Amino acid sequence: MxxxxxxxxxxxxxxxxxxxxxxxxxxxxxxxxxxxxxxxxxxxxxxxxxxxxxxxxxxxxxxxxxxxxxxxxxxxxxSLEPALVIPDLLGADPDGIGERLARYFLGVWEDPLTRTPLLAVLRSALTHEAAAAVLRRLVLRRLLERVAADLDVPDPTFRAELAASHMVGIAVLRYVVQVEPLASADPEAIIRLVAPTLQRYLTEE
Amino acid sequence: MxxxxxxxxxxxxxxxxxxxxxxxxxxxxxxxxxxxxxxxxxxxxxxxxxxxxxxxxxxxxxxxxxxxxxxxxxxxxxSLEPALVIPDLLGADPDGIGERLARYFLGVWEDPLTRTPLLAVLRSALTHEAAAAVLRRLVLRRLLERVAADLDVPDPTFRAELAASHMVGIAVLRYVVQVEPLASADPEAIIRLVAPTLQRYLTEE
CATH class of the missing domain: 1.10.10.60 (Homeodomain-like)
Structure with a gap:
């Protein structure tokens, strides 16, 4: 710099x-x-x-x-600024929540400009308790609570966290560990399988 | 020591x-x-x-x-030795694959004795490319290929990786970042929601 x-x-x-x-x-x-x-x-x-x-x-x-x-x-x-539009993504047509979220998430991680700082946050949180605490208390909580407020399911924050966990895990295996064939898979192939999972967590009892 | x-x-x-x-x-x-x-x-x-x-x-x-x-x-x-029984878990009754896998995975992570070395592997892979390469080339590939060999779905390795990604993400948010309510959730509540996801990835077209 x-x-x-x-x-x-x-x-x-x-x-x-x-x-x-x-x-x-x-x-x-x-x-x-x-x-x-x-x-x-x-x-x-x-x-x-x-x-x-x-x-x-x-x-x-x-x-x-x-x-x-x-x-x-x-x-x-x-670094999480791209995530701040997620509540807006969820607010629209409920039937397409899973697909919109999966597509948006992969878009953010496919772009090196947004991926690099997110990776740094993930690495810091995994290796420093102080960094994990910041993520847990300040950022993730605020984001997850905004998302949960818009959901019409039991335990909405828990549901939002399960959806988030799947996307975090995809980021770890695809972009960090880079295990094949997931690392080179067409984003659309991932979206096709993951969207129904997110849809179920965020909208179904 | x-x-x-x-x-x-x-x-x-x-x-x-x-x-x-x-x-x-x-x-x-x-x-x-x-x-x-x-x-x-x-x-x-x-x-x-x-x-x-x-x-x-x-x-x-x-x-x-x-x-x-x-x-x-x-x-x-x-450290991944507990994972080596997974192919046996999958081999039995196909209808219960998702639940058996979710229950087994959470059991391994709930036990500090098996959790500590797995956490270390995750941390090392996220912070050192040499460690990520070892995980990618040697261990994960071998394990995932054994699992995939037993699956009757298109792209079985890809499916196994999607299932693995969800479980890795749950480990990150529940045991490392420790975000609530996921961190304190009853394992059964997690299994109830996650099992159908793993079942779908591993058995449905």
């Missing part, structure tokens, strides 16, 4: 006008956090490194995001 | 009679490899460390298992 040097300031607290640069700077830090965690993993990413990548003073990162774990939560949120 | 000191020898090549101790020593090294990789992860485990844990000379480990990756493959095989 190249460093936009002209944005850098000297050490110390951010100047008042800098802290008031508003959502532009905050967004810049958030995207830098996503890139840094994706490229280096949870262990090797630091507040200082993210500040450097964003071209801002570390104090400004602390000001907006607090600790490293808060910064990781922001990075996870940025 | 305590070290059975009386088994230790000085450095150098194993004595002939030692190399001929046979399956007992080999099994000891394999179990030590499983424990070491489970406790330390792929990165921090060494041939020397496994030798020490097994109370044998490193040369003996090289003699039986070759490189670190070969040793990892042996550890993965030892």
């Amino acid at each position: 190249t460093e936009p040097a002209k944005r850098r300031r000297g050490p110390g607290r951010p100047r008042q006008d800098e802290a008031e640069e508003g959502p532009g700077t905050q967004e810049l830090i958030r995207l830098a956090a996503r890139s840094e965690f994706a490229a280096r993993g949870y262990d090797k990413t630091s507040v200082r490194g993210v500040a450097k990548a964003a071209g801002v003073d570390p104090a400004l990162v602390h000001h907006y995001f607090g600790s490293k774990d808060d910064l990781f939560a922001a990075a996870v949120e940025a | 305590t070290e059975p000191a009386k088994r230790r020898r000085g450095p150098g090549r194993p004595r002939q009679d030692e190399a001929e101790e046979g399956p007992g020593t080999q099994e000891l090294i394999r179990l030590a490899a499983r424990s070491e990789f489970a406790a330390r992860g792929y990165d921090k485990t060494s041939v020397r460390g496994v030798a020490k844990a097994a109370g044998v000379d490193p040369a003996l480990v090289h003699h039986y298992f070759g490189s670190k990756d070969d040793l990892f493959a042996a550890a993965v095989e030892a």
Whole structure:
């Protein structure tokens, strides 16, 4: 990542006008956090490194995001942004929920631009309890509760989690372990078999 | 792990009679490899460390298992041993395949003794390409092909992988990320919903 040097300031607290640069700077830090965690993993990413990548003073990162774990939560949120449209996907025609969800999920994972940060989140959560806690408490809960609110089944959050588990497992075997023939399978072949499963979990008693 | 000191020898090549101790020593090294990789992860485990844990000379480990990756493959095989009965599970009454598989899988993951090494394999595969390659080439392929050979569906290996993906995803969300309510759900509630999915993948066109 190249460093936009002209944005850098000297050490110390951010100047008042800098802290008031508003959502532009905050967004810049958030995207830098996503890139840094994706490229280096949870262990090797630091507040200082993210500040450097964003071209801002570390104090400004602390000001907006607090600790490293808060910064990781922001990075996870940025990485899961594609998932935020899922509640809208579910809201429409109930008969097609399973297929829309399967198609959308595979689309997000097929695109390296969205896949890379998601993979980083998955890796971090599997290897660091702090990262797993962030995923569990902040992001997944919020997303799953929004999805569950729209479902008309018993135990909707549990159902949403079972659907999510299938998609997470497909991501692990297809994109990480890359076991054949799943790794090279036509996305449509996966959608055809998985859509009825998701449909059943999300709509049938 | 305590070290059975009386088994230790000085450095150098194993004595002939030692190399001929046979399956007992080999099994000891394999179990030590499983424990070491489970406790330390792929990165921090060494041939020397496994030798020490097994109370044998490193040369003996090289003699039986070759490189670190070969040793990892042996550890993965030892960790996946519970999975080797799966083909037998599938062979019996076809109507109950989904339920038997879901129940068996959850049983293996509910038991910390079998869960810990499986978690280590999952973590290693997600963070080290060499570990993923071992899982992909040696173990998963062999297991999946045995399962697929017994299935009477189109693309049986693909079907077996979809079933496996669902179970891997449940393991990730229930035992690693520990997202609620899935993490605390009664295994029977999971089996009730997941069994028909596995049944469909493994037996229906």
